[in-house]
Amino acid sequence: MSVSVIEAKDLSKTYEAGRTEVQAVRDVSMTINKGEFTAIVGPSGSGKTTLLNLFGGLDTATSGSLSVVNLDISTLSKRQRADMRLYYLGFVFQAYNLVPVLTARENVEFVLELQGVGDERSDRAGEVLEELGLTEFADRRPNELSGGQQQRVAVARAIASRPRLVLADEPTANLDGENAEILLTMMRRLNTEHDITFVFSTHDPRVVAYAQRVITLVDGCVDKDEIKNAGSC
């Protein structure tokens, strides 16, 4: 039996842009189970970022219900949503994910410090970087890393706190094919080895190929929801 990590029911988000209203997400219902590796695709403006922000509690829905890691988001305060992200979720964005003045290791450590991890956080950060083959970059600052390396450090940071769910908004958009492939392979490995659920948005058909499940959004609505054979690429 699979355990759900995200459960959305009739989820909608409406933005007010001047006089007009933009329905970025409309009546989205979906369940994402533990261990899934899901891609959210769709044309620009179809609501991918909005949906991921709702999942992460960075934005609040206009209507509908949403439960993430078994927490009913609508009942959580801003502070509780921050705690939910800190302890259960990881985030990766398109670019500029890392704190520029901290080294790769310190970026990872920072999240552990926020969690209240004590003296062992430096070692733990080192272990995570090592596991992902990033040891040689540990003491470099983001501006001394390539875009691909930065994104890999960002993934390391996202999983350092052993989250249940990692949300990634177009993590490969700024990467070339080779780096996109390295990143996706890494994410997939973490998905299978640590049973971390991944939900990522993308435009790139080559990235989509890595996904186990592909949800297509059009105009804020779920247009297609296909489950492929696990691990096929």
Place this chain on the structure above:
Amino acid sequence: MKINLSAKYAIRSLSRHLRRTILSVLGIGVGCGLCLFTIAFIRGEKKMMIRAAAESGAGHLTVAPKEWVNTRDNDLRLENWEAKRREIAAIDGIRIVTPRVQTDALLAFGTRMRGILMTGVDPPTEPVANRLVQKLVEGRYLESGEIGTVVVGRTVVKRLNVALDDDLMVTVAGQDGQMSSAMLRIIGIIETGSRELDGTICHVTVEQVEKLTGQQGATQLTILLENPKSLETMEEQLRNRMGNSAAVLDWEELLPEMAAGVEGDETWSRMIVLIIMTVVFLGIASAQLAAVLERRREFAVLSALGMKSGRLVLIMLMEGVVLGFAGALLGLSLGAPTAYYVATKGIDFSGLYGNAEMSMSNILFDPIFYGDFGWWLVPLSFVLALAATSLSSLYPAWYAARTDPARALQVEQ
């Protein structure tokens, strides 16, 4: 020991924008230094004014009849003044006690005359207690128990068109309203450099006043302390000793105008400090706000990772504290040497007053003003700088904390 990552983060963020940080530190340092200098100068000025007042005849403390405090009636006399004087002189920490008695007098020479407040003094102790007497330029000062002699200021001499050894006709109103006159020889002339002050000086012996007014004794005992800092405890002690027989006044009560002047200067210095620190505060606040705006995305990412606003405010405050610390050190390195210079070399204001000595309410001031200097500059500098920077970090911190992360992530992506 590992330093807290948030602190590392704050410090590195400051060093990342080194130019802006240096400018901020310069601003805080210069502002702080100016404040230190102003405060040191005004503190020194206050000390000097008190000293000038005390040594221009007002003393640190004055013992006078109770009734005199409100009436300032010169016909009043202290009970047993000689016994009181002996008692006070025996107290530890008293530099000098000298008696005074004053009466309104009319000085006349030929067809010229001039009204003046004549002071009866004790010749051996008066010069110690009164720096004006030390400005004797012609003749000699009074001698104990002397009758028939007077020492006057230069302006009196000029107005009456007299010279040393001339005899002045002095008339006073006696106890019962009867006129009483005497011929007094000018044996000494005092020139303080202040024309106004020199017009008020007319010293005779206590005995001379007794003889003219027909009233025995002195009205006041003027006291100088070894250490002006002991003023309050001494005042307390004297009040206890004098009990009901006499009042004890400090210089502020004796010279309310001067006290108001000193307080006015202190108010000014506080205003100046407030204005400077407000400017510093606004400058730092805008620099920190710019720093926050620049890092909106960075903060949004961190808040997406679960950082709470408290931590963000803490990081901003740390940046403020680091700036404040550096600013305080710079402020000290600018302010302390200037304060030291002014405390040791002084600032010469004589040019401003046409080389004349300065006077106010019958007090002779040195034309060179000395500031104060001491270890208190160090904590003051840190308090000023840290208060300004931590307060000015609060608004930017609050602004950053309430920024919507979803918005901030969107804007620059």
